Amino acid sequence: MGSPAACLFDLDGLLLDTEPLHSQAWLQAASAFGLTLGPDQLLALRGRRRLDCAEQVRQWIEAAAGEVPSVEALLAVRQPIAEALLPQALPMPGAISLVEACQRRGIPMALVTSSSRSAVALKEAPHPWLASIGLRVHGDDPELAMGKPSPDPFLLAARRLQVEASTCWAFEDSPAGARAATAAGCRVYVLLPADGRDRAVVRAQLPASCLTLHSLDQVQLA
Numbered sequence: 001m002g003s004p005a006a007c008l009f010d011l012d013g014l015l016l017d018t019e020p021l022h023s024q025a026w027l028q029a030a031s032a033f034g035l036t037l038g039p040d041q042l043l044a045l046r047g048r049r050r051l052d053c054a055e056q057v058r059q060w061i062e063a064a065a066g067e068v069p070s071v072e073a074l075l076a077v078r079q080p081i082a083e084a085l086l087p088q089a090l091p092m093p094g095a096i097s098l099v100e101a102c103q104r105r106g107i108p109m110a111l112v113t114s115s116s117r118s119a120v121a122l123k124e125a126p127h128p129w130l131a132s133i134g135l136r137v138h139g140d141d142p143e144l145a146m147g148k149p150s151p152d153p154f155l156l157a158a159r160r161l162q163v164e165a166s167t168c169w170a171f172e173d174s175p176a177g178a179r180a181a182t183a184a185g186c187r188v189y190v191l192l193p194a195d196g197r198d199r200a201v202v203r204a205q206l207p208a209s210c211l212t213l214h215s216l217d218q219v220q221l222a
Ligand SMILES: [Mg+2]
Pocket: 010, 011, 012, 013, 014, 046, 047, 172, 173, 174, 177
């Protein structure tokens, strides 16, 4: 397959093991408004921007519990929980060595994340190895009209790296992210969940062209 012109990395659930922490924060926030989120709902929130997730959870609460919290009220419960949990996230297996391998080979890298700039700062503080990914597209990037699953974040990253998106390899873990990267024309690798039930649900939602991984250790850059 040759080498990628650039590697575009998702952050949550791909380089850092934050998804169980995000799920815990959404579970607690929704339960404060009378809704117990199920596993499929938690999977559906992955890879999307905080405000998009909050709007989705608000709709679920409205449909199930009748109460209609504002997005702001939901986030007021959710954010302190998330901010306490997220700095505890560990690197995903193989993440550090994959980033280091790109750096050694001079392959340009970008972080393409739905997380806001401030949320990324919080999460990456304990992980100095992430600093080698210099180019960032955040969920609140001023040049970004639409978040994942729209292709915009990946197209913006490719444009900033001055490469064609079709020559980039994108690394994702969520169906929303995989759809975004596929629509942008990238070669897309999807890191599957370790849990068998979640894995089946994620697989069923991936574009057919995605390549799947059980660990980032499986990636061969050349
Ligand atoms: Mg992700």
